[in-house]
Amino acid sequence: MENIISTGIPGLDEILNGGLLKKRAYLLRGGPGVGKTTFGFHFLLQGIKEGEPVLFITLGEPKEQLIANASMLGLDLEKVNFLDLSPSPDFFAQIESYDIFSPADVEREPVTQNIIDAVEKIKPKRVFIDSMTQFRYLAPDTYQFRKQVLSFIRYLTQNDATVLFTSEASGEAPDDDLMFLSDGIINLISKENTRYVCVSKLRGGNFLSGLHSYVIKHGGVTVYPRLIPEDYGIEFKHEILSSGIPEIDQMLHGGLERGTTTIISGPSGVGKSTFSMVFLKEAAGRGENSVIYSFEETEEKILSRCESVNIPARAMVKNGRLKIRHIEPLTILPEEFANVVRQDVVGYGAKVVSIDSTSGFEVSIGGENPREHLHAICRYLTHMGVMVLLPTEIKEITGTFKITDHHISYLADNIIYLRYLEIKGQLKRAVGVLKKRLSDFEKTLREYEITKYGIKVGEPLTNLRNILSGTPVFITQERDS
Amino acid sequence: MNYEKKILIIGKNKRNNELLCDFLKKNSILSNGLTDLQQANEKIKNDKEIHLVLVDVSGYDRSIWNFLSILFENRVPFLVIYPPQHTQRTSPPPGSHGVLTKPLNPKVLLSLVKNLLEGE
16 A cells, blocks of 8 residues: 555554554653654664655764664664664763753754754654654643644644654653654563553554564564454365374274364373374375474474374485474564464464464463463364374373363363273273264274384274273173172 | 953853853844853952843852852842742842853743843
C-alpha cells in the first residue's frame, strides 16, 4: 500500500498491519532501557534505505553518543541528519545555566527556530524526536504544551514527514496528553527480563493486539509477533499417515492423521523419541519434510541414537528431509520460537513436527505461561496440516497411570502411551493407545522391543491383567491361585 | 520607543546577565552587566548615566547588602531580584523600588522597568 511505510523493524510491521501511515505522528513510550532510541534508529535507517531524507532531533543524548551506541549494535547512522538540542557540558559549568527567566521564555524561541531551519533545509520524510517530554519544560503550562506539540506535529506532517516521537513518562510528568495527541501509540514494556511491544492505538488501521516480545542484539531490534493460530490455516485432508510398523498401524487403525497432535507419553528411557522418529522416517519416505525441536538432546546424540535403531536420520538430514533444531534452555523467547516454527512450516515446508519433549519445552522456553504457548503452536501447526508429535515424559516408572505431569493432555487428538512392565522379574515395555479423535483404535496393549533393526511390536497382551499398574498378573496364574 | 537611559545589571551568573541584557536590548533599552561588586561600586560612582540598577542577590555574600545601601545613599533607583521560592514575607531592602522573584515574568519586568525609566 502506497500510504504505508515500513518501521524498518522485522515483526513490528506485521503487528502494525503493514507499517505506519505516512504523514502521521506516532508515540513510542516506555521506561528507561527498553530501547526507544534503538527503535528510532531503525525507523530512520529504513528511510535511508528507501532513499528518503531523515532527521533525528535529539534533546537528550548528544549526536556523537547516539552514533557510537548505534555502531555498537551494528547500525550505521552516517547518513542520518541530526539536530542536536541536547545540553552542552558548558551548561553544567555554569557558563550556560540560568534561572533569571523560565526555560520556556529563554529556549522555546531558539529551539523552534533551529527546528524550522533544519526542516526547511533537509525536508525530511521521517523525523524521530527523542524525547518530546523535554518540550514540556519549554512550555509554561500543560495547556501551552499541548498546543505547542499539536502545532509542532502539524508543522512536521504538513511538511510531508512521518513522525515518531518518544516520551519519558514518570509519576511527576505523566504523558497522557501525548497519548491523546498522537495517531498511534507503541508501548515498550520490560517485564521479568523480557521486553514486550504492545500497540494500544492506531488511527486509521488495524493492529495485532496483546504483548509481543522483542530482543535487542547485534543488528538491532527484532520483534516477534504473538502467534494467533486462528489467523492461519490451509485446506488439507486428514489423511492417515502410516508409522511404517504394521502392528502400530493396526493399533491406530491405519496410523495418525495429518493435522493432528499426538502425545507420546511414557517414563524416561522407554522410547518416546524413537517412537516419534518412526513417523518422521515415514514422512521422509513419502518425500515430506520434518523438523525435530529438541530441548534435551543435541543433534549428534539424536543422529547416533537413530542409527543404533536402524532409522537413517543422518541420511534424512543430508538429503534435506529432516531438520534438527537443538534449543538450549532459556536462549529463546516463546514468540521467537513460534516464529522459528512458522518459518519452518512456510519456508521449509515441514509436514511433521516433533517437539521433544514437552517438559523440555516448558523449562527451556520459559515465559509466563509456557503451556499456553505450546497450545498456540500446536493449534497453528494443525491448522497448517502438520502432524505434531509431543514426546511427553512422566515421572513414575510404574504404578499410578498418568499421561502427563503437565496437564497438557487436552492438547492431544491422539494419545499413545508407553509403559514399563515387570513380568517374571524382567523389565518389559508395552505400548497402548488411549485416545484417537478421528477414528477408532485397538484397546489392547502390546509388548515392544527397541532393537538394532528397529521397533519390534508383538501381539496384543490378552492374557495379562493390571497391566497399567506396571506389575501385571497373568490371568491363568490368577485362576490357579 | 528607544530609551537613552542606561540600566546596570548586577548578578553573579553571567548567563543571567546576558539574558537580561538581550531581553532589554530587544525592547530598545540599553544595559550592561557586571558580576563583580567592586567594579559595580566604581561604575555607580563614575557613571552618572546609570538610571536604574537591577540587582540579582543570588550567590553573593553579605557584601551585597552593603552594595544596596550604597545605591540607596547615592539615590540610584534599583530593583532587587531574589532567588526562586524566596519567601514573599521578607521586607524589601531600604530604598528599593521593587522586589522580583526568579524566574522573572518578562512582561512584568518590562512594564516595571519602563515605568521606572519613564517616571524618573
